[in-house]
Amino acid sequence: MSEKITIYDIAKKLNITAATVSRALNNNPKIKESTRELVIKTAASMNYKQNKLALALKSGRSNNIGVIVPRIDSNFFASVIRGIEEELHPHGYQVIICQTHEDPKRENENLYTLIDAQVDGILMSVTDVANENTGAFHYVLEKNVPLVFFDRSKHIDGVSSVTINDFKGGYITTKHLIDEGCSKIAHFSGDQSLEIFKNRFLGYKQALLDNGMTFNEEYVIRTKSSVESGKEAVNVLLQLKTPPDAIFSSSDFAALGAIQELKDKNISIPKQFCVAGFSNEPFTKFMELSITSVDQSPLEMGKMAARVFLEQVDKTDTIKIEKKVVLAPELHIRKSSSRTTI
Amino acid sequence: MSEKITIYDIAKKLNITAATVSRALNNNPKIKESTRELVIKTAASMNYKQNKLALALKSGRSNNIGVIVPRIDSNFFASVIRGIEEELHPHGYQVIICQTHEDPKRENENLYTLIDAQVDGILMSVTDVANENTGAFHYVLEKNVPLVFFDRSKHIDGVSSVTINDFKGGYITTKHLIDEGCSKIAHFSGDQSLEIFKNRFLGYKQALLDNGMTFNEEYVIRTKSSVESGKEAVNVLLQLKTPPDAIFSSSDFAALGAIQELKDKNISIPKQFCVAGFSNEPFTKFMELSITSVDQSPLEMGKMAARVFLEQVDKTDTIKIEKKVVLAPELHIRKSSSRTTI
DNA sequence: TACTTTCGTGTAATCGATTACATAAAAGGT
């Protein structure tokens, strides 16, 4: 069992003080070169490792940053986290992961826990957008801990965010369906209290209007992000007097459900019916009937969020710069909606 | 900007000492009940939050645990991490994520970094199994930090592990293919220096022998875990004098590649050719031609690894108990190999 | 009353590193 070696142990061995050791190890210019070399050599030989906790306490910086996501086992969030980790690792930061499981209570709890753990920043995708209770967020801001939202954000003064242009995502996808000759395009919308889903819906609506098509309330179905929900929703649509001939789904899973159900009913895709999803989940491109979907460049989003954090972290004194980064969504056109192209 | 409130601030306000405040907040029985109430009330009114860094320095426990995985953006690892987080969160631990990207250097670096950051334990899936250089691992053990391997493990005295029975996974899958009437079963093997892949291969081989079939070296192709690699591999197989009629792939992605290529060549699945994969990636069940695969219960694996850690963490003085937990793999039979059943 | 417990709190050290300030020694200037 190895004892923990401290700078005091090194100091004692060399008959100098811990202060000198500390300075030598930190390249303080006031140290005689010979002393520095001796200290560094001795430290190495004794297998000295700096105690980060002591450093953290003294400096007030833990070199940890907290990341809060609804859940980690989703391709999107996992990829964002990967991006964050890759960007922050070279700067010496460790990434602490918290999940909310879409529970506002957990969200608040995580915020408080991270602050109490003295993280140097928090990057999060908001769960509780509707809730007016922003107490936990202001607690973070009061402590002057940089806060950056990604993907799902909330309007709070002084908080930066990195999102994709969901409106545009909805718009280009709908436009694409129109270009493929679809004239009755339905929409699977998610939780409308979340900006992302609202914007996808608005983009969809605008594309319809801009192209001389009428917006039909009946064609909008609120779904969950699940295969089952997509199946149910498509059945509702098919029972309408005038059923649609395309679906723009805000979820890849719901899109998949719709496709499975349409196939069961022998409706041919994309000939009779086109489908497009959102998120570019890995499975969309693996399917025999690959699914058209909007890519949110999660890796890039994570890296960008990390960069925004880095920009803010050393400027505690200056005025908070609220930075809003909006990434462009990219439509991946695949078989489920390709009548003209492959 | 809120000042940081410490126990000294509370003490000053109440004209007592910080020691008394600390004792009151920690339910020390030696404190007069009236004092305790007063302190707690005052602390709350002043919005006092304990500084975990100071606590960590004093106690030597950071309440952080480190998790090292090859990458986080894979369904398997993300799910394991979810399991770990869910199990450890109620115990007050925060989870720090590190990725190796399959790079042994990063693995060592991560181990040292985590120890320097004073984590209370490390849960990891090993990247560098072959490497004899176990220096970093012993460094961890010397520091008496509990270490638990999951999925990919290494034989090191005193280190517990949670794995699945890969041999059995290989065995039951191969047996299933035999039961479906396949007589020439090929195998896509991964990196054989990793126990998991070696054991899947051995299970495959044993199942062949136990069922009176001959093991054919030519039928074993070393693939990477990618669609492309699966395509290349199946083409090699099809050019053999006696091509196989089934593949047990140790990777779902390679299995998918094989399926795509077989379809291109108009070989009917499962009638003429059966395919089974490993890992139960989400896409395997979403495909129109769903893919038979072995589930590794990642969530359970994560929880189990966390529990093994919890058992060890408070027993630093007792002899290290080396615990080997082996979870049972579960074969999910789907269309890609179902001639008899659905 | 005098003596022993018990109770509640204060004093001060500790965890390990950093750093403002102090100081002794060496170097430089006239």
Place this chain on the structure above:
DNA sequence: ACCTTTTATGTAATCGATTACACGAAAGTA
């Protein structure tokens, strides 16, 4: 030779909380 500046190092406070030990006051005992 004497004074000033520079250089290298030591002293001690600090970050915030915990805790062994000390001690005065209150309570219990004979």
